[in-house]
Amino acid sequence: MKDLPVTDKERFFNDDDIIVSKTDLKGRITYANQTFLDIADYKEKEVLGQPHSLIRHPDMPRSIFKLLWDTLQNGQEIFAYVKNRTKMGDYYWVIAHVTPSRNPQGKVTGYHSNRRVPDRAVLDETIIPLYQELLTIERQSDRKTGLEKSYEKLAAVLQEQAQAYDEFIANIMRKAG
Known part of the structure; x- marks a missing residue:
């Protein structure tokens, strides 16, 4: 994945579109909707079974993904702004809502992400x-x-704001709305 190209071209998708993907517990893609495939330049067979980090842009701080994974592994949902990379190296921004997927017994079996x-x-x-x-x-x-x-x-930025990460994101989303 490190050898994928990176361009300065930003891609956009429609306000009504929702990018959806699902992963297993290891972060391997088990489902990707057509909007995901279209904006990321992939065919379904190219992404299924691949790590979701396939679309990780090198400009994304690893600390954000640490926070994301720590939150998910604690069984909680998270909203996060993410810069993703397409197969061709272009990029697109999303606001991701990632939630644990659970079986009928309540056990986490994977993760579901909706991105707008x-x-x-x-x-x-x-x-x-x-x-x-x-x-x-x-x-x-x-x-x-x-x-x-x-x-x-x-953590220091959040402490300065006297907010947990989810509150920080909710507040900036509320101000924008």
């Missing part, structure tokens, strides 16, 4: 600057130390 068009002002004013700062921190050290320091910075 994010508010541009939220991206430009809050998310992109924050992610750039987190990414800069991550790149100043080795992978492990960079991730730890970036995660600490994210």
